[in-house]
Each structure stands twice: as structure tokens, then as C-alpha cells.
Amino acid sequence: MLKKLLTSALFAGFGAGLIVAVLQISIAVPVILEAELYESGQEVHYAGVVQMVAPDHNDTHGAEARAADTARAAGEAVEAEPTLEGFDWSRNIQTFLSTELTYIGYALLLIAGMALAARSGVVITARSGIIWGLAGFAAFSLSPGMGLPPELPGAMAAPLELRQMWWIGTVVATIAGLAAIAFGKNWLYWGGGICLLALPHLIGQPKAGGYGGVVPPELAGEFVGMTLAISAIGWAALGLFAGHFWAKDTKQPR
Template identity: 65%
Template sequence: MLKKLITSALTAGFGAGLIMAVLQITLLSPLILEAEEYESGRKFHYAGVVQEVAPDHNDSHSAMAHAAEPAPAPAESWASRSARTALSTTLTALGYAFVLVAVFGLAARSGIKVTARSGILWGLAGFGAVILAPSLGLPPELPASAAAPLQERQLWWLGTVVASTAGIAAIAFGKNWALWGAGIALLALPHIIGAPHPAAFGGVVPPEMQGEFVGLSIGVSAISWAVLGLFGGYMWARQEP
């Protein structure tokens, strides 16, 4: 049993981690790097005009030319930062994969067979609980965003993930209205309590970039979780218990 759990989790984690890393490096990292330029004060946006302050010693591009190019990493090389991103992304995917596969194990104990096909649905349910539900209150943020104290946000995030997981499970496996109602209540509860927000917003990163980042981030996560479920379910179904 342990072998089946571990091999399924490793397959799902490394498979989804690879895809997640490619998507993150090509779609999300450029936005993070550019946001850090606003964070450091090298760029700032005001009255809808992109301006650059005190050109860097090693950068003589004009503001317009610069805006059209991917932002250069100030201290760390692109390759080094990408390698770090690939590694940390794969680790995160492995963490998700081990939990998801443990849930496959619980499902098996209840006589539910997980396959590659149904694995995609399991993965998307994980996406709903771990990414989508917290995003409703605390959308993914670029660096330098205005936000409430970190610990309050972490607590709300954790509570939301736990309540949403229980809520989705109650709706998916409940057989009567009492359980479905409880599931809906659990899904709604974190948002009725409300996510912690700062008293006032005053981030230095342009809201257009922020919006693009949120959309891309949630999209990349949806793909990653679907792949996580697909690979995990595929390996799971191939092996004897």
C-alpha cells in the first residue's frame, strides 16, 4: 500500500511540477520580476504614464523601450532564478501530490476507484479547495502589494482550505440535503467571516499587471492540479493495492 501511495505521489508531483515550472517561468516569473522593479522604486507608475527613475548604472534603455522588453533580473541571473523556481515549484507540487494521493487512499477504503479520468476531477476538486476558494478572499498577489499582516492572512488561508475541502467532500459524497447544506455552509463560511484586508490599498504595482497576474496564476494552478490528478490517478489505477 505504501509503495502504491509513494509511487503515485512521486509520479504526480514530478509530472505536474515540471509542467507547473514551465508555465510559471514563462508566464508568471516575468510579471514577478517586473513587479520587483516597481517594488525597488526603479520603475513607478503615475497618472497612467510609465516612467523610470534615475536610470540604473547598467541600464540606459529609454522607458518606452524598456516597457516592451522582459524585465532583467537585478541581482540574480535569469537561469539561476528559473532553476530556483523550477525546484521550489516541483517541491510544492510534490506536497500537493502526497496529500492528494493520501486522499485517493481514503477513497479506496470507502470502495471508490480512482482512475486517470476521475483523477482529473479529484485534482480539480483540490484546485477548488486549495487555490480557488482562498483566491476569492485573498487573490494571488504580486510583490509590493498592500496587504493585511501575514499571520492573519495565513490563518484565514488555512481555515479556508480546511473548510472548503470538507465542504466539497460533503457535497460530492453526501447523500442527503443535510450534508449538501452543510457542504454549502462550509464553503461559504470563510467568505462570510471575510478575508483580512489592509485598511487602505496603496500598492505600487500597476493594477493592470496585478489583474493579469491573478488570472494567469489561477489558470496555471487549474492546469497544474488537473495534471496532478491525471498523473496520480493513472499511476494509482495501474497498481495493485
């Protein structure tokens, strides 16, 4: 039985991880690389904007002219046109492997959950697997991401340990809440489940205490949307694959 659980998880995790890794490397990593240009000071947020606006006001507004000079000085200090590095094989292979590893970890947890439910007589199919997968997306990505959105390098944030604690607490509360709603028999469970879903957000995530990140907010927003979309696709695929391998290995007529 252990072998069946492990092999199902390995196949499902590898398949979903492959999809996620390809999406990450093709659309999310370029945004991380761009953010690193701001983090390392090769690009300066607003420098170009102030330079473009400045000439019209140069003579009349001393303060703006000074701001423009500062920005121009900052602009001169960095490369004229910073360019993104090309496809970095070693970096992307590491990303590929660690994404595969993460999704195999997710798959082991998902399969363990499915096995636990199957023990109580819940039927798992490829189709119901998608719901399991989307629940996993809600628990591991969407709910923690609402308080701590996926960050680009160079963003401001609260101390790491506090964020990790809130993140883990939110994942656990969301799993418990969704399970209470899915498998509970009456309003006591359903109501309790809804409270558990809301609890981490009522407590509130640890905050940075200010806004001073060097990465443009537009880029950060783009990154959050894109990573959540990749997670949703990855988890839906993971649920589908896990449900499929689970049903395939369980003796049942087709």
C-alpha cells in the same frame, strides 16, 4: 502499501510540477520581475501618464503642473529606461525545484485522500482523477484566491500571520465542504457542504486597510488571472496523473 502511495505521489507530483514550473517560468516570472521594478522604484506607476497629459494644461492649471513636475522629478530620479534582466538561471532553477516540491506535497495529500476514499469502496480512475484534481484546484487555489488573490511583490496586504491563518482555514473548509457534497448521502451533508464552502468568505479575509500598492492594478489583475489558470492546468494534470498511477497499481482488468 505505503511505498505504492509514495511512489504514485512522487510520479504524479513531479509530472504536474514540471508542467506548472515551465508555465510559471515562461509567463508568470516575467510579470513578477516587472513588478519588482515598481517595488524597487525603478519604474513609477503613473509617472509616464502624467507626463504625457501635462503639457496641454501646463499654463492654465497650477495644481496639475505641480503634479507633473513631481512626476517628472520622480522620473528623472530613476533610470531612463529600466530593463528586465535576462534569463536568470539560478533564480529559475530555484523556482523550478520549489514548484516541483510544492506539487509533490500536493500529490501526497491528493493520493492520501484517494486512498481514504478507496478504503470506503470509491473507484479511482485516471478520468475520475481529473475531478479530484479540479476539486484540489478549488480548495488550494480558487477559493483562497478569491479572498487573497495571488499577489505581486509591492502590493499592500494585511499581516502575514492573519493571511496564512485565513488561507489554511479556507483550504480546510473547502476540502471538507467538497467532500461532504461528493460523498454525503443526503441533503444534510450537501447543505452542510455548501455552508462550509461559503463560510470563509462570509467571515471575510484579513484586509490591508487601504490601497497604496506601488504595482499597477492592470499588472496585478493580469497576474491573478494567469496564476489561477496555471493552477487549474497543474491541478487537472495532477489529478489525471494521480488517478492514472493509482489505477495502474491496483489489480484490475484493462
